[in-house]
Amino acid sequence: MTVTEETTAASTRVIGQRLLRKEDPVLLTGEAVFTNDMKVPGALYMAVLRSPYAHANILSVDKAAAEAMPGVNAVYSGADLAELWANPMPCAWPVTEDMKNPAHYPIASDKVHYVGDGVAVVLADTDAIAHDAIEAIDVQYEALEAVIDLEDALSDRVVIHEDLGTNSSYTWPLLIEEEEGQVQRSLDDAAFSVNERYVQQRLIPMAMEPRAVVAVPQPFGGDMTLYTATQIPHVLKVMIAVTLGFPEHQLRVVAPAVGGGFGAKLNVYAEELLCLALAQKHGGPVRWNETRAENTVATTHGRGQIQNIELAADADGKLTAIRVRLIADMGGYLQLLTPGVPVLGAFLYAGVYDLPKAYDFSCTGVFTTMTPTDAYRGAGRPEATYAIERAMDALAREVGIDPLELRRRNFIATDKYPYEAFTGLVYDSADHDKAAVIAEEMVDYAGLREKQATQNVDGATKRLGVGVSTYFEMCGLAPSRVLASLNYSAGGWEAATVRILPTSKVQVVTGTSPHGQGHETAFSMIVADKLGIDPADVDVLHSDTTIAPLGMDTYGSRSMPVGGVAIGMACDQVIDKAKQIAAHQMEANADDLEFSGGVFSVAGSPDKEMPLAAIAFEAFTAHDLPDGLEPNLEAQVTYDPPNFSWPFGTHMCVVEVDTETGDVEVLKYAAVDDCGNQVNPMIVEGQVHGGVIQGMAQALFEGAAYDSHGNLQTTTLTEYLVPGAGDVPPISLGHSVTPSPTNDLGVKGVGEAGTIGSTPAVINAVVDALSGLGVTDVTMPASPQNVWNAIQSAQSNTSANGGQQ
C-alpha cells in the first residue's frame, strides 16, 4: 500500500510522511521530456568547433569547405557574430571593486583561453551533418604557452589576458580581530599549532544528462522561447536580455525535465546565447546538444583550490586563531559565479568551533588556461569544511588526543544558539554534540578504536581507519542585503503564489527550478497541511518564466528554506483572505473563526462551518464578498529570508587500507545530518545519500587531469571515474531535528549537506589508518597509486630519520 492511498483526515499531518513522489511516474515510463527529447520540426542543428589549444591566437578561420557541404545552412566565426552581442557574457559576482574580468563572448574572435573554447559554429539540417561540417572548418592558430598550475599562474610568468596585465583576478580578504595583530600573536604564542596545505582538485560535475538547448521563435511578434537544461530559468532570462539586448518581456525560458545539475547547470552558457541569437537571425528553431566529451570541456568544472590553513590552540586544544590563504582556480574566464564560489566558503573555515575574534582569511582568484570553474555541489563550503576538518585531525595528532575529543572541546555549545559568530553572522540552531553522539553509536566508535589498536600493528597488511567530520553548512541562499554586502549582483528572495481554483483544486506557482529534488511532492505536502487538503489535489507549477514569472531558481540548498517557506506564507495569506470571506458569510467575527482540516468553524457554534472548497467558489463568483475584498482566492508572496540557514551534522567513515596496494575499502559510512524539520524524510535521505557519495567520489575517485599543454585528459566516463554501485558502500543515516528558528516551517535545506560532510570524513579515515606509518596527508583523490605513494614517502622519511617519525 502506498502512502498516497491513505485519506488525509483532519488529524493526519502530511509533513513528515514518506510520501511517494509525484514526479516519478513519467520519469519511470520514459514519457518525461528532457530538452534533447523535444521534437522540433524544421529545427537547424548547431555544432560548435572548439579550440584544441589551451592558449592561442586565432589567425584565420576558413569556412569554405564546411559551407560547401550538403545540408549545411551556415558557418560562422566569432568575428561574424560579434555584432550580435550587446554585452559580454555575464559575471554576476564581482567580489571586489577592483576585480579583473576579461571580456568573454559566446564565440572567441581573436584568442582562445582553454581547450574547448568555442571558435566557430555550424548550422545544418541534421546533428550528424553539423558535426561532420565542423571538422571541415580550417582554423589556423598561433599556439601560446598553457598555464595549468595555480602557483605558476599567480607568478604571472605567462599572462593569459594581456589587457589585464596579470593572472590575478581579485584578492578577497576577511580579517576579523579583537585587537590588531591578534591572529599572528596567537599563532606565535600557541601551545599547539598546525600549518597545513591541501589541494582541492578540479572536478567535473558529470550530471548524467549532457546539456541541451532549443531556441524557438514564436509565430509572430518577435517573441522567443528558449528551452534549455538549466537550473536557473529566471536568472537566465534576465542575463540573456542584458547580453543580447533582447527585450525581456518577449522572452520565455523553460527548463523541461532536467537530468541533474549539481551547479553545472547554474550558468549562462555560450550555447544558450548562440541558439537564441541564431534562431532570431534565421527566423527558425535552432537546437544544440553536447556529447559527453564536449560536456567535459564545455560545461563548468568544480572546486580547484590550493589551501593553506593554520590553526592556533591553547594547552587544552581550544582554538585561539585561524588563518587561511586560498589560491582559487578561475579557469580561462569568469562565468556567472566563478569568482564568488571560494568566497562563499570564507565564513566557514572555523567550522562548528567556538572561535574568538581571531580569523584571517584571504582568497586570490587566478586565471588559468582551463575550463572555467563555477558552482559545484556545496560551492565553496565543502572546500572550507575539508580544510578545517583535516586541520582539526592534524591538530589532534599534535595535541595527542582523540580527534572527536578535540572537536568536543571546541564545539559551539548548544545553549549559545542562536549564536552570533565572530563574522557577525547568526547561526540559527544546532546541537553538535547530539549529532556526534548519534554517529558514535552508529559506528561503535569506542569499539572501533579498540579494534584499530589491535589491528594496526607493524607489518599489518590491512590497516583500519576512522575519519570524523563535524560540519556546518551555510545555505538557504540568501538574505538579499547580505548578498549586496558581498557584491553579489542578484537577490536571494523567492516567490510563491498559492491559488485555490473555483473547483477547489490548488495551483502553486514557485520560482524554484527542480532537477531531481522532488519539489512538486514536497511543496504539495506543505500546502496540504496548511490548507487541510490532499496533496494529490495540489499542482506545483515551475521552471517556465511565463507560468512562473518570478523566481530566483534552484541552487545553494535554497528551495525549501526560501521557496518552501514562501509557499507556506502564501498559504497563510490565502487562509487569511478565506477567513474574511467565511466570517462575512457566516456572519461571525473573524477572530472567532477556527480553521482546521480545511474547514472554518465558529467557536461555540458547532453548526456553523464553511469548507475552503466552498469559499473558493464564493471568491470566484464574488456574489457576496465583504466590502473592499477582491474576488478570487490566491495570494502571492515574495520572501526575502532574514538569514542563511545552517544545517549541521557529524559524519563518520570507517576504512580499511591495503598497504600493499594502496586500495581503500570503505567498510562503513554513517551520516548524521540535521536539516531542521523534515518535510519528506524519504526525499531528505535521498539527498544525503547522493551528496555523501558525490563527496566520497571526490575523496577516492575523481579528478580532472590536465597535461602540460592544457589538454584535459579525462574526457570520458572511462577516464573520469564517477563511481558505480559496486564501488561505494551503503550509507547508514541518522538524523537529529533542530528546527530553524528563522522560518515558520523550521526547515533548513539539505541538498548539499551530504557532500560537505563527506569528503573530509573519508580522507581523515585514510590518514587515520596510515598515521601509524607516518602518513599525515594523502593527495586527493586517494587513489591506490596516491595512497601507495604516501606510504612509500612516509616510510622513506622514517628510515631517513633513522626510524623516528
Added chain:
Amino acid sequence: MIPAAFDYVRAESAEEAISLIGQHGDESKFIAGGHSLLPLMKLRLAQPSVLIDIGRLDDLSYIREDGDQVAIGALTKHCDVESSDTLKQHVPLLAHAAGHVGDPQVRRRGTIGGSIAHADPASDLPATTLALGATYVAQGPNGTREIAATDFYQTFFESSLADDEMLTEIRIPKMNGAGWSFQKFNRRAQDWAIVGVSAWVRGTESGVGLVNMASTPVLAAGVSSALAGGASASDAAEQASADADPQADLNASVEYRQHLAKVLTRRALEAASA
C-alpha cells in the same frame, strides 16, 4: 559521437566472411558483438570503410570437450563462457575471468573471439587464455591454421592474424584440477584492470598471465620457472615484472605497476596453491 560513414554487409557463413574481407581489403573489418570495435569507431579512432557482420554465425558459438581440451567457438558470448558447466568443470579460470569482462550488458554482446582478436593487453581474456596455454584457430582463404597464444600477440591491438583471416575457435587444455586465481585490480568494478594476474598452479607447474603490463598480454615465464625450481610464491612473484614492460597512464606509474604485478602475482600463487 557518431562513427564515420561505412558500408555494411552481413556474412551468412565463415567462408563468405573470409571471401568478403578478401574482396574489400584492409579498410574493412569484421564485427561480431562490436563491444571492442564500436567504442573505437564512436571516438573515430577506427574508421573502417566496410563492416562485415559475422555476429549471426551461430554455428561458431559453442563450447565442447574435445579429448583433453575444450574447444570454444569464437563467436561464443562472454556470458555463455561465464555460465558454461563444461568450462566451470574443466577450465574454471576462464569461466571466472569471462565473468569479469566489462559489465553484464557488455557480456551479453561481446564474444571471446572478438576480445582475443582485438589484442588489447589490458583485456582479461587474452592474458587468461595465454596463461592457460591456449591455441587459436584461424580460417583464411587458404584454409585453417592453429596459432599458439604465445605466437599470437604482436603489439597493442595487433595480432598475427592476416587481414583476410578470421578467428574461428579457441582451444584450451583442460585444467585437470589445477588451483587457480584471478586477481583483477581496478579502480571501479566496470574498469579495465590497472594490473591483472590470471594464474593456475598444479604442483610445480603453473601458468601466469599478466594483464596491462606491456604492449601485449604477458606470460610470466620467469615466475613459472621459479616455482618449478621450488621457489616460494613470494620469491617466484618477484619475477613478475621481469618479462613485462608496463606503461604509465592516469591510473598508475611504471613503478607502481611493477610493484602491483609482484603483489598480485604472489596473492594469485598463494590462492592457487591453497
Added chain:
Amino acid sequence: MGASVEITVTINGTQHTNDVEPRTLLVQYIRDQVGLTGTNIGCDTSSCGACSVHMNGEAVKSCTVLAVQADGQDITTIEGMASEDGTLHPMQQAFMENHGLQCGYCTPGMVMAASSLVADNPEITEEEVRLGLEGNLCRCTGYHNIVKSVLAAASAD
C-alpha cells in the same frame, strides 16, 4: 559509401521497417527514427548504461549496437515495460516505492538493466545487485535506494 540498409525491428511489440545509414546506433534509431525518447544517451564510451534496452529479453547497451545489427530482433524499451492498462512493471513500481530515482535520467537504463539482472537471478543478493549494475552510472541517488529498489522487486516476485 554508407548506403542505406533496410531493417525491420520489433520494438515493444510493434514492427518497424526503416532505411538506416549503417553507422546509425540502435539508440539513435530508437530515439530519432522510431521517436521513443525514453531511452537516454549519457556518454560516448559505453560506460553509463543510460541507453540500456532489452534485446531478445536481455539488457544490452543500445549505444554499442548498430541498428543494422538489430535487424530482425525483438527490442523492449522503457516505454514497453508497463502494461497496456498503465500498471507499472514491478521494477518500475519498486523504484517508485523506494525512492530509487531523483532526476530520472539514468532511470530507464537502470530499470532495464535491473529487470534483466533479476530475471537471470531471482535470488539476487545486495552484493550481486551492486556488481550487476556496474555498467549503469547514477549521479543523484548514491545508489543506496536503487539497490533497495532492485532487492524489493526481486523479493516481490
